[in-house]
Amino acid sequence: MQDYSFMTIEEIFLLQDALKKNKRQILKFILIGLTLVLIAAYVPQFFLKRRYSEEEIDATMFSYRNTWFWVWLLSFVLVLVFALIKVTDVRYFTIKKDLTLLQKGQIKVPLEHVYQGNNDMQTSFIVKQEGVRKRKRLFYWMRGRLDDFKSGQEVEIIYGRYSRIILNISKA
Known part of the structure; x- marks a missing residue:
C-alpha cells in the first residue's frame, strides 16, 4: 500500500x-x-x-x-x-492531472534498470514494486542526467501520483 x-x-x-x-x-x-x-x-x-x-x-x-x-x-x-x-x-496530461490534484506518492524500492533518454535531458528508472501484485513501474527524472544511481540499489522515491515524475530521489 x-x-x-x-x-x-x-x-x-x-x-x-x-x-x-x-x-x-x-x-x-x-x-x-x-x-x-x-x-x-x-x-x-x-x-x-x-x-x-x-x-x-x-x-x-x-x-x-x-x-x-x-x-x-x-x-x-x-x-x-x-x-x-x-x-x-x-507525460503532459498526467502532469496536468498531478498539478490539479496535488498528490504525491512515496515508495522505497530497489532499482531494476536506469537509463538516459531525450538527449540526456531525462533519466528513467524501472522499479519492481512488491506487494499484492508484483509489477514493474517506470519513473521519470526530468531534470537532466543522474549518474549516481545503479541497478540493484535501494532508493526512496517521492513522485507525482499520476505522472510518476520524480520529485525527489535518495539512496535508502
Missing part, C-alpha cells in the same frame, strides 16, 4: 517545469508534422508539373484537389506526431 500526501510548493514548481518541457516537446513534434505536410504537399507537385499537363496532374493521387491525398497525408502526420510523443515519454 502506498501513501499519498499533498505536495509542497517546491514540488509544484518542479512539476510545472516538467510540464513546460513536455509542452515544448509536443510543439516541436507538431512543427515537425506541419513541415512534413508542406514537403509532402509541394514536392510531388513540383515534379508532376515538369512532366504532365494540369488535367493529368488533377487526375493523379498527388493532386491538391484529390480528397484522398489530404486524408492520407493528414492521417500520416497525426500518427507520426503521436508516435513521437509515445516514443519520447511525453
Whole structure:
C-alpha cells in the first residue's frame, strides 16, 4: 500500500517545469508534422508539373484537389506526431492531472534498470514494486542526467501520483 500526501510548493514548481518541457516537446513534434505536410504537399507537385499537363496532374493521387491525398497525408502526420510523443515519454496530461490534484506518492524500492533518454535531458528508472501484485513501474527524472544511481540499489522515491515524475530521489 502506498501513501499519498499533498505536495509542497517546491514540488509544484518542479512539476510545472516538467510540464513546460513536455509542452515544448509536443510543439516541436507538431512543427515537425506541419513541415512534413508542406514537403509532402509541394514536392510531388513540383515534379508532376515538369512532366504532365494540369488535367493529368488533377487526375493523379498527388493532386491538391484529390480528397484522398489530404486524408492520407493528414492521417500520416497525426500518427507520426503521436508516435513521437509515445516514443519520447511525453507525460503532459498526467502532469496536468498531478498539478490539479496535488498528490504525491512515496515508495522505497530497489532499482531494476536506469537509463538516459531525450538527449540526456531525462533519466528513467524501472522499479519492481512488491506487494499484492508484483509489477514493474517506470519513473521519470526530468531534470537532466543522474549518474549516481545503479541497478540493484535501494532508493526512496517521492513522485507525482499520476505522472510518476520524480520529485525527489535518495539512496535508502
